[in-house]
Structure formats: C-alpha cells, structure tokens
Amino acid sequence: MGIGINIEVGNFIIFQSILSKKSFMRFTLVVLALLLWCSPIYAQNENPADQRIDSLKEAFEREPSSQAIMEALGRAYTETQSYEAIIDLIKPVIEDTSTNNVLIKLYVGARIKQLQTQSAGPRLLQQLLGGADTKEKKLINRVMQRDPEDAEAQLFLAEVHKLADEPVYAENIYRRMMKNPRVISGPWFVSVWTAYSTLLIDQERFTEANSILTHAAGTEKSSGWFELQMAQVALETGETARGTRLFFQGLDALRDESQVHQLFEEAWAIAARTELEQWNTLNTLDAKKDFLRRFWSKRTPNLADSANAKLAENYKRLRHVKRYYARRTFPGYDERGLVFMRMGKPDHFYTDTRTESWVYESANAHFDFVDPGSGYYEMRPLTDALSLSGSAAGQFQELKAMMEARRNLHPFYEQTAARLQAREDAISVERSRSNAFRNIISETEIRLGREGTNKPGLQKSETLDKIPSVSLAASYACFKGKNKSTRVDFYYMIPIRELQTLRIADSSSTAFLFANARILDTNYREITTLHREFKIAVVDRDAPLFVIDELRTLLQPGTYILGLELINNNNERKGVYRFDVEVRDFIAADLSISDIQPAVSVTVGSLEDKFIKPDTRIRVVPFAGDHFAGRKPLSVYYEINNLTRDLKGVTSYEISYTLAPVQRGNILTRAVGKLFGRSKATITSVTQKTGTLPTEREYVGFDISELPEGECVLTITVKDLLSGQTASSERFFWVNKK
Template identity: 25%
Template structure:
C-alpha cells in the first residue's frame, strides 16, 4: 500500500482549551513533530510528540500524532493504545478511529476490525478524502503471498467518492483500476483509470506497470503506446524516462506481432538496457534455454569464454543468417517477456509453466480447469464447440477455470490426451486445484501444471495428490513413469528448445549460384546469381500494382558463426506480368538477377533471403560455399560459371563481363541436347620471351559419383567420361575463355564437369569442378 502524508488533516486539527502559554508550547511541539513526520524522520518525530503528550496528557491530537509516528515504525501495539486514547479524548474527532483502522489494516486477520474503525471515522468526517480512501482499502484483499488484490465491489464506491472529493488523489484511480481489472477483466475501464492516475501522479509505478501489463496481455500494443506518448506530452519530455521501460516493452511486442523483427530487436534491446541487472539476467542466462550439459560448460567457463559461448549459441540458431537480426534471439526475448507477465504471479521469475514456455513456446492447446474432485476424472467426453475460444480467452486474461478438460476441434490434440489418459498419466487428485493442461503435438505429449497451494505458483502435480497412486502399485508405477516432470526432463535432454520461424509471407522458390573471380588487387570477387520463376510474382490482376521490387539480403558466416559479409540490395522496379503465368515443370520463364561483392577467401555458410515487395512472398536458402583465394603468382582459374548462352557484346550491364553477354543458369539444369555454356577466367599464365602464352584446357564430363580416370590410361571406347582437349595460346597473362558442351549424347542424370588447365611454359596445372543436370525431353 502506498504511503500518503495526511496534509489536509494537519490543517483541521483542533486543540483543547489550555492556558495560553501551555497551548502555545503544545502547538509548537506538534508543529515541529509534524514537520519531522512529513520529512519521514519518524523516530525524531516520536520524541517530539512524546514531549507534547507529557505537556498535555489530555490532548487528543498529541496522542494521535504520537500514535502515527509509532505506526510508521511498526510499533503497532503502542500505537493502537494511543489511538484508542485519542478516541476517548476527542469523541467527535475522526482521527483516532482512522488511526486505529490503519493499525488493523497492517495487522494480519483484522481487516474486519479495520473496516469497523474506518466506518466510525467516515461517520465523523464523511467528506474527508483520505478517510474515504482508507475505508476503501479495507475492502482490498491480499493473497497468500501478501500481494494486494483488487477492491471488492462494495469498496469501489469509496474510491469513487475519493476522486470526487479530491480529483488529483495520488492513488484512488489506481485502486479503482484494480477493481475493474480483477476479477472480471474490464480492461477498457481499467486502462482509462490507470491512465487517469498517471495523469495526476506520473511517478505512480504500480499504475504504470498495470497499464503496460493490461495493454500487453490484451494485445492492445498501439493503444498503450499512444497513451504513453500522451502522458509524455502532458508532463513534459523530462518525464519520458519514467515511461521508457513500459514503452519499450509494448513497442517490442507490437513490432514482433507485425513480424517486423529488426524493429522488434531494437525495442527489446532498449527494454533490456532500461531494466535492472537482475531483470536483464532472466533474458540472458543460458540456464533457461540450453541443454543441461551445455549449461554446465557455460558455468565452468571464464567471463570472456561465457561471452563467446553465448554468441555462438545464438548465432548457431539464427534461422535467417541473411538478415542482421537473429530472429531466434528475438523470439527468446518475447518468450521470456511473456513468462514474466503471465507466469510470475506466484513465483519469481516465473513458475514451472514459464520454464516450458521459454523452451518450446506456445503449446498447440492449453486449458485451465479445476484439477480433481475426490477421484473424479478431469476429462469430459462431450464436445463443446465454443470451448476452444473460451479457453484461449480465459488463458490470456487469467479468467476462471473450466471444471473439466474439454475436447477440442483438433483431433491430434484429442488423440494425445486420450492416449495419455488411458495408458500414461492421469491427473486425479484429492480436492480441487486450479490446473492447466498443455499439449505439444510435435512431441506427442501432454503436460499438467497445478496450483497446489492456491498461491498462483503452478508446478508439476505432486504424485501423492493421486489417491490411486497410493493404493495401487501398478497405477503408482505408471504415474511415476509418465509423470509430467519425468517426461519434461526427458524432453529437455533430447531437445532442449524448439522454434519454427515464420518468415512472414508465402514461400518464394528460387535457385542461386555463387561463383568467384579475381578482382582488383587480387581480392576475391563474388557474383551471386538468383533465378526465380516469373509465375511466382503474380500479375497486375491481383491488385498489388503494375511493378514490384525484389529485396535481397546475403550473408556469409564462418565456422565460428561470425557474420563475415552482409550484402543488401534492392532490384527494380520490375514490370509484373499482365496475366497470371502458367506454372510448368519445364521450359519455365525465369527472372534472373545478380549481385557482385568482395569477400575474404575461405569456407562459409551462405544465406540468401529474397522478398517480392508486391506479393510479400519470401525465400530463404542456405548452403555451404568455398571462396577461392586468388592471391599469389601461381597458375589459377576462376570458378566455372554455367550459362544458357554466351555472346559477344559491347553493352554494359549486370550480365556483361569482359565483352561477353552471359545468360547465367543458376539452376544448372539443362534439357538433353541443350548446350552447356561454360565461362571461366585463367590467371598468371607464364609468357615466353615474346610475350606469348601456351596452355592446354581439358574438359571432362563424368556421371556424378564415377571415378575420374587417368587420361593416358582411358581407352577410346570407354563411355564413362566425355573428354574434350584444346591447345590454346595467347598474349596475356590472364585470359578469358568460354565454350559450349553438347549434351545430346548424355543420358538424363547428374554430371560433374572438371576443367583442367595446364601451362605449357611453367608446367603448372590447376583445375575446377562443378555439376549440372541433364533432363529428359518431355
């Protein structure tokens, strides 16, 4: 309960008739004591008020104020006596009754006595806002953990009168808000009242937290953000820090709900930098998400090693490395925040439900019910078509429990529950307990959580709650084997956490190829080629516009999951088809784009994300790549770039290289009889005295998986491989080559193309290999 200084009562105090000098002395002592009291110096105030009582043992105000000083120091027994003395001395005064009511409010199990005392105070001062306030507080209950709950309906009227008498009261709107929030979840009224409280008392932390919590759990994110912004404008920018944490929480939830993961990540980061270290640790500690052995390794590591372990842990779980944001980490922050809001009512930082939720997210079905009544089964066999929506609303708002677990509209969920009920674990308990049933379809399991002490702390059910487990050895063994805690521990060992990322749009199919060349200053130049069927872009008839853009993100991560390269590019505008395109298996009209960037040589995991702005379709693909190192003076060749066509060209553009227009084939798919065009570059050929080069190029096409043979030992009739050999010459150390390979004699299947270049002057040899597929004719 917030502490309030009783300013109005100080001004209304009346003193008994005394000799003038004695009245002045008592008045002076009371004034000095009140100043000390208002400054929170209660021990010093006590000393001064005791002097006032000694000066005038019949002064009701002196006894009252001494009682208040003792009350603030939790000396309730002596304070109670002083308030009773003040009541006898000042029979018409409300002060003694109010003080006695305050003592009883602070004393366990004396709320009814407090209410009786406050009623007497109200009779004597019906228009005193503070007395009306404390009268209302006698209707505010507490749970077993000592947490204040909402006022009963009868108490709401007193708080309403308080705000009528004192519109700027520092707590009455908050208490009214609580009375609407619990238990009926009248959120609109509660939000207004919390906002009204913050309008007059911007530093009311509880009102702010409840405003944020309601907006969060009821998914009124934008409304909450608007109210916070109004409060900032109302009280000035200097009050913005008061609201920063709640605003960041709502902003993160809003962006996450819109799948705007980059902005959500920024909001979560702002939130975590705004909370204290203990709260931040709940989000950062690996024990809530890692496997037991992983966490042991983490605990045993040094601080620097722990930082590296954390980085690797989250980087290895990033579902879309092409983006800067780690969507898995963003989801973890969301789950922790959810657990802090929903599952922390009876235990810090959350109860057992939070442990499971953070690891595995939302169950496929969750129900709240009263678990057990003697030996009655908690399952119903009749179907309630409205049950699912009622249960979901109840779960999110903390509403009343159902009496039974009801069938759902999902046969997989019902089947899992039925198997659990018949052959595994059956929740049967002595007495009724608030309970929850969670079903995860992908694991084929049901978990129970029970509030066994009625304090809001949900845990796995105590096996001794089941009377059948006590009297039946077989039932007891089954209950123990399939007990929710046992099953959960086994699941955590086998799969410590789970997450399936929603990319935010229908899948966009594409193929991509990555080839390297030697760039300026011997850097590794990477060309990324992406091709997608044009039918996926829709058409102007779908109402998404005449043109579109393609947004691409490319990343390369090393073996330590460090992001070495990140490339972002938008392509377009692109004309969209005027009519829907036919989806075909072959002869598909493809749209191809390319990107060029530089990267350090090495082995990486590449990730490519591409999104069509018009249709919001999105494709994310990953594959390992090795980027060649072109530093040095030895003989080298670039990667082999496969194409559908290569022609000389004087133009400039994305597909022009060294005077050639190259139509890339990112899929490496060719119809039988179609030429496989090959482009590559040779570096560091040795020149003779007149500057001439001389070298051999060998092309070998082999069914994939076949063993390449020594050319000198291969008989001419061997059809295992197709060999083409050319003697070449030139006048440059670096040369550009292309050719077309005939596939008409190749059977459908996958082939390896190996290119070997031998420098006749230096004797050096180097090679490159790629693959392609020959498809049969339709």
C-alpha cells in the first residue's frame, strides 16, 4: 500500500521493494524440477513460456544481429524472471551505439532487479549506482538523448536515483513529468503519481502526499491504488477511521492482481499458517480481495468501530521495519523486522556491533539476532557471533561476556552466565582446558539454538486492545419485514451495577450510555450501522436492575456479523462484543411464524419509544436471558404471517401452546422414566381466534411454576382453519427454582 511501484517495460516488470520470489519456495521449485526431469508426462506438457524461449533462441542463433528477435527473447525471459539471462543476452551489444532503446531499458531493468535479488546492501548500491557517471545512468541518459519525452526511461532514471539514495534527483524527475501534458494524459500518469507519492510518504511528507493523491484519486485513471496510498497517509497521521474506509474502498476498486498480491505480502508477517495455505489456493481476483477484507476485519479489536486499529498498527510497524531493518529481498526486512511485525517494540533490548537481543516481558520471550557478515541480521544463537580465529578459551570468554552484558535483560541470560561461570570454575586441569572450553561452547550453542526455536507468541501477534467487557446477555428475533426483507430486533441487557455510571453536569440522577453497532456480511462488508444514546438512572448499585436496549433494522435473508460497543459519558469503552446472526427468510407466501421473543413485559398503549413494535401500539420490553424464575410468569411475543382471509376479509386460525421439559437421553431411558413415574410436567393450551389482517401480532403469558427446574421448550403451532396450513416455532429456555 504505497510501499512499492511497478515499472513495466513491455512485458517486463520491476517491483521497487516487493519481490515475487520467496526463499521458502526454492525447495518446492527444486522438487518440481525433478518431477519434470523424471516424468515423461510432465515432459510432454512443457511450460509455454519455456517453449517460446526455446523457439526464440533458435531464431536468434540463425539471426544473431536481429534486434527484434533479441527484444522478443528478452521479454520472454522476463516472464520466467531470468534476469541474468537478459543481461547475458544484451551485454555484448549494450555499448554499441546502434542498440535500440527497448534493449537498453530491458538491460537496465534487469540490472536493477539483479542488484535487488542479490541482497545488495544500501552502501553497496550507493557505490554501484551513485554519482553521475555510473553505467546504468549513462545508458538511460543515452535513451533520453534520443527521445527526451520517453516517460519510461525517466521513471527508470528516477528509480536508479532512489536506489542510490539520491531522492532529490528522483523528486526533480517526478516533478518535471507531472508538468508534462503528455504524461498527464497518457498511460504513465498512474506510475508517475504513484512513484512520487511513495517517495513523499517514505520521507513522511504526508501533507504533500495527500494533496497530490487527492487530485489523482479524482481522475478517471484512478483504479483504487491512489485510495490505498491515501489510506496509508491517514493511518500514519492518526486518522484511523478514514484510513480504514479508504483502504477497503481502494481494495474494492483494484483491478490489478499484482497490486492485490502486494497487499497480501504487506500482511504476510502476521498471517497464520492456515491463512497462508488458503491464499495459495485462491485463483480469482475477487476471491483474493474478499480474503483480504476478511483477513483484516476479523483482526479488528472492535467490529462496531469503523476504525481498524490492527490495520493501522500493521502499516506503522511495516514502515518502521522497512526503515530500520530493511533488506532488498522478500519480505523487505530482515528477521528482526519479522519479530517486530508480529510482536511490536521489545520491552528491553541489547545491541553491540554484530548482535542484538530483544526481550518481551508479557510473552516471557527473548530473541537473539546475529549479523553473519551480510549486513542483515538473522535469528541465530549468539555463539554464531564468536570470533572464528583465536583459542577456545578466548571464544569462551567472549561468550561469557555476551551473557554477562545481557544478565539483567531476562532470566535466561542470567542463568546461562551463571552456568558458564560454574563450568569455568570446575575446570582444574590445565592441559584439558582447551577441550573443556570447546565442549562448553558446543553445549551452550545447542541450548541457545533450542531456545531460539518455537518462540512464545511469534506465530501469533498480540491483542492490540484488551477491553474489560461488562456482563451482557443478548439475543435477537426475526420477523417478516417490508419489500421481501426481514426485520431483525436485536436486544441486550446489562446489570446496572457493572456500568460504573457517571453523573452528568446538569443532573445528579442520570448518566449517559452510548451503544454503537455495525452489521457486516460474512466478507465483512458494512451493511448498516446503528447508534443509541440513552440515560441511566443512578440507583443503588446493589439493586438487581438492568439496562435493557433494543436495536432494529431490515436485512435480506442470510448470515451476518454484528459488532457492538458500549461507551459511557466519560468516553470509556465498557464493552466490545461480536455476534453471528442468522436472518430467516419470510419471502414465501406460505403460513409462517416469526421467532419467539421473551419479554419482561408486554403492554398496549400510546407511548412511543424504541420498544413499540412497528405499525402497532404493542410495547414489548424484551428479555435477553435464557434463564427464567419459576415463580414469575413467562411472557412472549411473536407474529403470524400469511393468514388466509375469506370473502368477508376475516381470518380464522387455531393456536396450540406446549411447554415441556427437554427430555435428554435415549428412547429406553425416557421410557423407563415414564414407567416409574418420573415423567415431567407439561403445560398445554389451545385457543381459536379470528381477525382481519394476514399478519397477526400475538403475545401471551404462562404460569411456569409447575415446570421442573432445568431446560424446557416452548412450542407454538398455528393452524390456518381456512387453508389448512400449519406452522410451528420453538424457543428453548431454563427454569430456575432458586
């Protein structure tokens, strides 16, 4: 997301900082190569790109002076990422003044890619590419002398300047190009704006970056990538909600699969193994975009909040590791960066010229890193940093000094230092000291290596937002809605004693509570949001009272995710919750019954509030729990749909109610219980009614004092006496006698 730029030369693509080859794929490629060599079946189905390369090589052998064939062969090599082959192909003619521009750009592009894949450090790149007279710059300048308007060559030159740590020169090139009408109206518009904004973001010039991105995003050439870069700017500057919205907006608009793949690579470090395996099975653009939406949305600490804190934290960490732990090969940072991406900033660390040690107190984990001489740190035992020259006794003292320096970081280092000192004190025979020291070093290396694997917490990133949620009972009921939709009444209740209510300025008896809810589909696309603000009476905190609330919306049948957050009037988050909601389908014209909604009370009157059922005067205060006191009546509300009317417009129907204990166990167990008189009490009732509407709203109360303690079920069956159709609905609950 604003981290990389693709520069395309014909079929040739350079990734500025995201490389497509991964080290963990090398073994797989070797195995596949063996299969291709051994199996005649594979040999008969050779890769089309390889076939084309073979054909072009034969043609080039016949006409070695043909630049057209050389171009075609160079492009074919890019499909297999054979950069060495491109260089070997074009190098013999690269100094020839007759060599055309396309070949020069192919060569320079492959040269840059070669330097990146060889893990060239920043200093080496600066030596190779810095200054005005380097070979790559001379070659590109030759192209631009022939065609000063060659936008592709200008982008190449800017890329070389950036790799050589000469950003000012690169910025001047971008500025000139942005003033060129041919660039603005041509195919290079997106590449130039993306490259320049990426440079500004890398330099933390966020205001300037946002300005040019806002302009670019408003053009017809925008395809989602500008929105993604704007999202990065917003996330970097603390506008998490705006950044989240722009990120998903840009993701939805992307049409380039390589850009979608880059977004996944930027999330790769925190992906679970199952997610990595799932990603590799996806073969369509839409499937990959849906995966990324789910990937980030399910990691948000609070689904009710449109600001994804985990998304923001990931990109902040990504910027940090690419600045301080950068390397040119995938994933763009060394193994210190991998740990930082997953674990965040260490609580304590120690560093010297070739080693670093990080400690995370909360995970009781420590990590050791060693620079083996490449300039990039790897997770290794500290013994790998010992001097290769010198005596075993000298290496032992060096190792002991490492542990002593880290003694206060973590108990592991303190224990290792003490063990080394004890072993040294035990060595008494002078002639055996050398072998003894070698043995101690070998044993310590094994222990350090064992401690370095399966680090706690490394495979799973930590929770960003630990919110102490108050106790909450919640449920929902589905009813037939309008225009083939379903009405969902989501209701919840909270003990007042857990809300820690705060008095507001103008009253000594009330406090505010805010409820925010977001309903998402299974791909975490936002369907709707619901907000509630209400006052709570400040009462005796020991009183058995509850705050009861109900949120109502219309949805299409299907599966949804509901996120809910509760905030008090001191802007303190009191709870964050997630619920899976199955929305019933009431589209059919057959007789049906809604879900059964238990109620604290059901009344009829003129009062207008959130508990009034739509198009009625029935006020139902819902009960969100599953446990009911046996000494109190059980009240329920439900709706009957699609009743048949006769010629006079009158409906006629029969309602049967059954409340019975749930019989667990097999048939034999239940039969024995009945035989010996252990059958449970059952409550039944039948009533006939008439009406004038196809939809009837019903409410009823039951005396459940005769039901035994335990799980019970209420079954409501309706029979339409005119059509003969029947429909049923059930609601399970618990009866408490205490």
